[in-house]
Structure formats: structure tokens, C-alpha cells
Amino acid sequence: xxxxxxxxxxxxxxxxxxxxxxxxxxxxxxxxxxxxxxxxxxxxxxxxxxxxxxxxxxxxxxxxxxxxxxxxxxxxxxxxxxxxxxxxxxxxxxxx
Numbered sequence: 001x002x003x004x005x006x007x008x009x010x011x012x013x014x015x016x017x018x019x020x021x022x023x024x025x026x027x028x029x030x031x032x033x034x035x036x037x038x039x040x041x042x043x044x045x046x047x048x049x050x051x052x053x054x055x056x057x058x059x060x061x062x063x064x065x066x067x068x069x070x071x072x073x074x075x076x077x078x079x080x081x082x083x084x085x086x087x088x089x090x091x092x093x094x095x096x
Contacts, residue, residue: 001035007064010035011057025053032056040064 001010014035018028033041033056043063050056 001037006068007036007040007060011061029053029056032060036060039067043067 001007014032018031021027023031032053036044040060040063044059047059047063050059
């Protein structure tokens with residue numbers, strides 16, 4: 001999984017290909033863990049351990065969703081501090 005991709009997109013392809021392997025859930029969980037980007041693995045170290053594949057997948061989904069929500073908040077366009085058109089500071093600077 002690439003660092004700039006959403007987990008929900010990745011897991012669809014992962015599970016499609018996993019079905020073809022015939023692996024059990026423990027093997028799938030192991031492969032999934034190793035495919036995750038470091039940003040997710042770092043958070044998972046602090047989270048409660050999940051004993052099932054579905055629990056692990058749900059936890060990773062939640063971690064990834066929070067990551068992208070935080071990214072969207074930080075990337076949201078911000079209005080400039082003088083967007084209101086108030087240019088009093090310019091008048092004071094030139095009349096000074």
C-alpha cells in the first residue's frame with residue numbers, strides 16, 4: 001500500500017487477490033500488516049491488539065480514516081487574515 005493511498009481502496013484489491021490465494025485469516029492478517037504504510041503501523045503500536053482479521057481490518061480502516069480527515073482539515077483553504085478588505089494597516093503604514 002502506498003503512503004498516499006486510502007486503505008479502503010487498497011483493501012478491495014487486497015481481498016480480491018487474497019481470495020485467489022486461499023490463505024487463512026492468520027496469513028492474510030500477516031500479509032496485510034506488512035503491506036501497510038509506516039504511518040498506520042505507528043498508530044497500531046498504540047492501539048489494542050486485534051485477534052481477528054476482521055477486527056484488524058476495522059481498526060486499520062478507522063486509523064486511516066482519521067489520518068485522511070486530519071489531512072483534509074490541514075489542507076483546507078484558509079482565508080487570509082485581511083480577507084475582509086480591511087486595509088487600515090496599509091493606511092497607518094503609509095501615513096505613519
